[in-house]
Amino acid sequence: MMMSRYGTKVMVTAGPRLSSSRAVSPNCLLKSRVLARDFSKMTFEKKKKTEDNQSEKGSSGGKGDQGNKGEQLVVSYWGVKPMKITKDDGTEWKWSCFRPWETYKADLTIDLKKHHVPSTLPDKLAYWTVKSLRWPTDLFFQRRYGCRAMMLETVAAVPGMVGGMLVHCKSLRRFEQSGGWIKALLEEAENERMHLMTFMEVAKPNWYERALVIAVQGVFFNAYFLGYIISPKFAHRMVGYLEEEAIHSYTEFLKELDNGNIENVPAPAIAIDYWRLPADATLRDVVMVVRADEAHHRDVNHYASDIHYQGRELKEAPAPIGYH
Ligand SMILES: [Fe+2]
Numbered sequence: 001m002m003m004s005r006y007g008t009k010v011m012v013t014a015g016p017r018l019s020s021s022r023a024v025s026p027n028c029l030l031k032s033r034v035l036a037r038d039f040s041k042m043t044f045e046k047k048k049k050t051e052d053n054q055s056e057k058g059s060s061g062g063k064g065d066q067g068n069k070g071e072q073l074v075v076s077y078w079g080v081k082p083m084k085i086t087k088d089d090g091t092e093w094k095w096s097c098f099r100p101w102e103t104y105k106a107d108l109t110i111d112l113k114k115h116h117v118p119s120t121l122p123d124k125l126a127y128w129t130v131k132s133l134r135w136p137t138d139l140f141f142q143r144r145y146g147c148r149a150m151m152l153e154t155v156a157a158v159p160g161m162v163g164g165m166l167v168h169c170k171s172l173r174r175f176e177q178s179g180g181w182i183k184a185l186l187e188e189a190e191n192e193r194m195h196l197m198t199f200m201e202v203a204k205p206n207w208y209e210r211a212l213v214i215a216v217q218g219v220f221f222n223a224y225f226l227g228y229i230i231s232p233k234f235a236h237r238m239v240g241y242l243e244e245e246a247i248h249s250y251t252e253f254l255k256e257l258d259n260g261n262i263e264n265v266p267a268p269a270i271a272i273d274y275w276r277l278p279a280d281a282t283l284r285d286v287v288m289v290v291r292a293d294e295a296h297h298r299d300v301n302h303y304a305s306d307i308h309y310q311g312r313e314l315k316e317a318p319a320p321i322g323y324h
């Protein structure tokens, strides 16, 4: 199911744009003074709101998301009043890390069993590299699937960004368009990062897990960067297999939830808004939509690899954008 626009009211409050005026006419000077006065007023409001906010601390804790911290501090960006965004029901949109038009309903009908059978040597290498990575992962996390999901999403969000960045640079170097692949790969990275933001709400990383993420990112980012430069078809194929593993991992997560080994807690608020889930959605619903996303990433990356296998460039085949 492709993305459809969220029917959300977006009210734009026009605000004065402040700019440095090079004009010297009396009218312009007067205008500058008025703008400067407006800005002073806004600064005062900002200070007052901060004070009010501080005096209310303790009673309003936990309201809104973490990304909205300091919201009261920023009433404008360079003199332009921010958009006031509301949901369908008229309540305020509380997330600053994503907006209503970036939300979507995951395609739960997507085929979860699709598998690219490795036939060439690079494909077999990609497949067995991924398979061999599963063993230490299983050993480290055992059946702690919440923690496992959170940690693996820190890795899963890297390839899309690296691939998108390299295709972007190639587009600049060659003075050519990308067929939408920059956007598609960056969408994947953003979507994976939202998976991470979601699982952060159900599993908090401890100090050694944070240290592990830093170490793994240092190695994986550079390895994938080099790998993508040498062979994008291998890099995309490997991500395709990683996504197949992610589907398996989330299927095991669901089994643990169904067996009662993991408590099926209410879905985090961020997940309810991002995937447009019902208000009473649970962790199981979240795992279902995340797994559907992984299946989509699998298809995108195997498709990208297939394009390279045909001796073509990504720009020659329109990218599957707009899913997220
Ligand atoms: Fe993911």
Ligand SMILES: [Fe+2]
Pocket (backbone or CB within 6 Å): 156, 192, 243, 246, 293, 294, 297, 298
């Ligand atoms: Fe993924």
